[in-house]
Amino acid sequence: MSGPWTWHGGGLEAAKREFGTGDWIDLSTGISPHPWPGPATIAFDWQRLPDPDALARLEAVAAVCFGVDARHVCAVPGSEIGLRLTGTLVGGPARHIAPSYRTHGEMVAGSAPLATEAAPGYDGTLILANPNNPDGRVTSAATMQALLDRRGLGGWLLVDEAFADTDPATSIAALVDDGRRLIVFRSFGKFFGLAGVRLGFVLAPQAIVAALRERLGAWPLSAAAIAIGTAAYADREWIAAARRRLADEAAALDTLLTRQGHRPTGDCPLFRLIEVDDAQALFERLARRAILTRPFAEQPHWLRIGLPADAGARTRLEVALADG
Structure with a gap:
């Protein structure tokens, strides 16, 4: 079909x-x-360019929810763009767990599918989702840590956590650090039910964050996305x-x-x-x-x-x- x-x-x-x-x-x-019902109460000034300080506040508020230092957070106009841009930065060779989200196989040129059971023995860049889509499988914290430990040989662990907001215990975002080859992707629209806002985040070492910001350029997000995201992540x-x-x-x-x-x-x-x-x-x-x-x-x-x-x-x- x-x-x-x-x-x-x-x-x-x-x-x-x-x-x-x-x-x-x-x-x-x-x-x-x-x-999330808040957008109806938020007013935007459509005549002004999005404020850089407001973008920094969004990243700081989101960082608290993710459990990571704000220095490692880069807001992007949808996690889809974050996945694809990061793939060009990391490069190959790479493998993506299959079946999973289709874009994972397109992030890094030449990436090949890898069965879940083969992942523990693979040392290169590995792309997976947790929870996985479409089967909803959750990989345990111990297994994720073991996968991360193998990246010391040069590859990266790229983890799509688009659905992790439903249960923060599934996330390894707190492990993102300059000394680890770990990049985590988060999505705003799924848990908050506002996919049309087009907001996502890349959690990565500061060198990757800096490279992403260079590629995104000035004003990567609309004022609406910044305001809605900041208020929503603050609504504990x-x-x-x-x-x-x-x-x-x-x-x-x-x-x-x-x-x-x-x-x-x-x-x-x-x-x-x-x-x-x-x-x-x-x-x-x-x-x-x-x-x-x-x-x-x-x-x-x-x-x-x-x-x-x-x-x-x-x-x-x-x-x-x-x-x-």
Whole structure:
């Protein structure tokens, strides 16, 4: 299976053209269905260029959340750009854990896929996600430390933590230091449910941060992204409540899927992966009921299902799954 839905989540307009308009539920992404509510209260001065001091404040506030010194934090206009720019700085040879996020295989020219079980024996630059996407697998802290320890031979450990905000215990951001060959990528839009802000971070040794800033140039972020990101990362009460809510709703999704005969996998509360005989048929059946999920061209038995926003959306999903 190939098409706009297998390349990346979020192809809602293409789905409407293919399957018809209606009251769609988009479960094709790993973006939280509960966005941080603050943007409606923030005013921006669109006539002024973004202020460098404001950008530094954003990085400092985010650094506290990540548990890393602000000197190692570089804000970027989306983690996608951070991944690709950093890949050009690091260079090859490199390997990327597969299956995982598609961009990992494009970050470093010539990078080849590597099975998870082969990673402990590889010494060069290694690219992986934790939690992993699309299967939600979480790599233990001990394993991550062992992978980092092997980088002393010259390679880098590049860790995409786009989904780590849901559980900070999965992050190794605190280990980022000038003396370690570790670079961590963080995403704002997924946990805060505001992917349109286009905000991400690269956590790296200061030499990498400096090189990134040179390539990004002046004013890398909009004033809106800076203001929204600063206020959101400072909202500790909302962050704590969101983590509890997402965990509870992921458990409810697990119960729903199990009740319908599926075995959900994954430890990231923003999505679950199920394996079926014909994922394309199930994808199309759900799409005809205005429910968009995420199939995979290279894995015809996989279907990723994002977190429904409420009980009504869960009910619609369960009815559609049951109506075979």
